[in-house]
Amino acid sequence: MDSIAQNSLECEQAYELAISGKFPTADEAIAFLETFQGKCAKNLIFQSRLAALYFIYGRADEAEKLIQEGLSIDPTHKELLFSLGDIRLKQRDLDAVVAIASRIIEFHPEACSGYYLMQLGLIYAGRYEESIPYGREAMKREETPAFWLNESVACFQTGRYEQCAQSAYHAIQLDPKVLENRWGMNEAIYALGNLGRDDEALKLALRRKEVTENWQDDPVFMKALTLLTT
Numbered sequence: 001m002d003s004i005a006q007n008s009l010e011c012e013q014a015y016e017l018a019i020s021g022k023f024p025t026a027d028e029a030i031a032f033l034e035t036f037q038g039k040c041a042k043n044l045i046f047q048s049r050l051a052a053l054y055f056i057y058g059r060a061d062e063a064e065k066l067i068q069e070g071l072s073i074d075p076t077h078k079e080l081l082f083s084l085g086d087i088r089l090k091q092r093d094l095d096a097v098v099a100i101a102s103r104i105i106e107f108h109p110e111a112c113s114g115y116y117l118m119q120l121g122l123i124y125a126g127r128y129e130e131s132i133p134y135g136r137e138a139m140k141r142e143e144t145p146a147f148w149l150n151e152s153v154a155c156f157q158t159g160r161y162e163q164c165a166q167s168a169y170h171a172i173q174l175d176p177k178v179l180e181n182r183w184g185m186n187e188a189i190y191a192l193g194n195l196g197r198d199d200e201a202l203k204l205a206l207r208r209k210e211v212t213e214n215w216q217d218d219p220v221f222m223k224a225l226t227l228l229t230t
Contacts, residue, residue: 026057048079098123112141144173149184156187164191
């Protein structure tokens with residue numbers, strides 16, 4: 001393995017360790033990752049990871065600065081653009097999310113990240129119908145439960161109840177742990193109820209209840225469970 005590849009591997013491993021929860025405080029996690037900045041100075045993927053960590057722990061200005069520095073070197077860098085888009089999504093600057101997603105798709109049409117970002121941006125903007133084909137494009141490149149759950153939400157909001165339920169089932173098939181998710185799973189339970197398939201809706205709700213801690217703290221789920229059991 002050459003030195004560049006070795007450095008990239010070490011930087012990625014450092015990031016995974018920093019977000020693992022093994023550090024007692026956010027400052028310690030960040031300080032640990034910052035020790036790799038010299039070794040990873042030319043690694044723009046590492047810069048995107050460090051920026052993401054800054055943002056997670058409330059240091060948005062530093063995250064933005066780091067991303068913009070990287071984009072000044074490579075304005076088309078996929079990971080930096082995605083990190084910027086993720087920040088804008090959390091800030092609910094949805095026009096910016098859509099614009100950034102469009103840039104990723106333009107420069108990296110083979111990657112799923114641009115389509116995924118567009119799918120989420122459009123859903124958050126209430127443009128549910130438009131989001132569905134972008135999710136499908138993402139899944140052509142990499143099928144993950146998150147894409148299916150996003151589609152479940154979009155389909156519920158557009159009255160496609162059968163497709164909403166099927167999308168949730170696809171997500172469960174890929175990873176049964178998604179039963180714990182509010183996003184997409186609650187929509188599927190309500191969709192089945194709207195289709196008159198109360199027994200199936202209750203079965204799904206009970207599966208979710210069985211594996212979900214603090215399910216009582218989810219008022220949307222609690223309402224569905226009450227309706228299905230009374």
